[in-house]
Amino acid sequence: MExxxxxxKAYPTIGILLLGGVSDNSKRIPRHTTAGIAYTGLDDGIYVKTNLYLSNKRSGIINGKEVSHDAPRSPFIVIDKYKEEILQRHPEYSEISFISENKNIISGSSDAGAAAIGECIESIFEYNINIFNFxxxxxxxxxxxxxxLYGGFTINHANxxxxxTDEILSPEAFNDFVIVGCKFSEVRKPSDVIHDNIVNHEKYAERVKNSEIRSKELEKLASNGDIKGIFEMGEKDTNEYHSMLKAVGVQIITDEMQKFIEKLIELKNDFWNAYIVxxxxxxxxxxxxNNMEKIKKVALDxxxxxxxxxxxxxxDVISKNF
Structure with a gap:
């Protein structure tokens, strides 16, 4: 240890109101309002662990691979902005480096990686950080x-x-529910393929407009403690989102996934469930x-x-010496 x-440790995420479209490839500000949750395993065993440390040779490693400081979406984009102020206390060092590793993540690892870097910086930064800019x-x-970065259930208002991002509900609000993550393949479309194509759909402007309306509906559901309603809205949004993606030539849902979804719809006659892709x-x-084992059995089938x-x-800050 340096x-x-x-x-x-930071935790990956799942969308509830799904994002399609960012402002540009540099700022990556969402084009519309979205919502989502952070998640982990029941034993807390799903996360990104990041170690940020002072050094005299810059190094950035993600899952065992070196990351260039000028690579797209590199954590150094953020680290370098705050480097000078952090190093003022330790002039014997000239660089800030990091090692980041994903642990058992299914999806949403980049959110956790970014938040881990953010928490590292915020926990050692001596000056006030403008949370909006940060x-x-x-x-x-x-x-x-x-x-x-905020955890729990959040809504990100964007244009x-x-x-x-607004914090809406804490993790404890979801204590009576389990999310069964059903993995069908390791292959996924790059997020930029989604962002670049969905904006070409004829109803994209309508989706942008509706996203803010839906966020207000989610806030009302949350204030009423209607967790089922939140997930049901996620399912509704999933269906619209993937219908639009398919129409612009981006197919995410495989035949196997679609057959499984059809089975989930059938199972709604027996017990409540809601799916998100x-x-x-x-x-x-x-x-x-009390129904999580039923979903697991069907998923295995x-x-x-x-x-x-x-x-x-x-x-969570695991350890620190600054």
């Missing part, structure tokens, strides 16, 4: 980083120019705890690899 360091900085790494080949199924998930909180 002499001066901070180590943080979140926008982190979006340069991952456009929905706010979900992981392609400005963006700010984000940008990867995973089907996330929300159920009450369809050749999926199910994992039990719960809503997670904010990033």
């Amino acid at each position: 002499k001066y360091y901070v180590e943080v 979140e926008n900085d982190l979006q340069k790494i991952s456009e929905s980083a706010g979900r992981s 392609g120019k400005d963006s700010l 984000t940008g990867g080949t995973n089907v996330f199924v929300a159920v009450e705890k 369809f050749g999926s690899e199910p994992v039990y998930l719960k809503v997670a909180g904010k990033p």
Whole structure:
């Protein structure tokens, strides 16, 4: 371990109102309002762990691979902005480096990676950080980083120019529910393929307009403690989102996933469930705890690899010496 360091765990995310379209490839500010949750395993075993440390040779490693400081979405974009102030206390060092590793993540790892870097910086920064600007900085790494930065259930109000995440519900509000993450493939479309194509749909402007209306509906559901309603809105949004993507030539849902979804719809006659498909080949199924084993059994029948998930909180500082 380096002499001066901070180590943080942050948690990946799942969309509820799904994002399609960012302002540009640099700022990556969402073009419309979205919502989502942070998640981990029931044993807290799903996360990104990041160690930020002072050094005299710049190094950035993600999952064992070196990352260039000028690579697109590089964490150094944010680190370098705050480097000078951090190093003032330790002039014997000239660089800030990091090592980041994903642990058992199904989807949403970039949000967790960005939030982990953010928490590392915020926990050692001596000056006040403008949270509005700071979140926008982190979006340069991952456009929905706010979900992981705040944890729980969040809404990000955005219009392609400005963006700010609101904390809506804590993880404890979801204690009676489990999300079964059903993995169907390791292959996923790059997020930029989604962002670049969905904006060409003839109803994209309508989706942008409706996103703010739907966010208000989600806030009302949250204030009433209607967790089922929140997930049901996620399912409704999933269906619209993937219909639009398919129409512009981006197919995310495979035949196997579609057959599984059809089975989930059939199972609604027996017990409540709601499904969400984000940008990867995973089907996330929300159920009450007493029905999670039923979903797992069906998922196995369809050749999926199910994992039990719960809503997670904010990033945690594991250890620190600064």
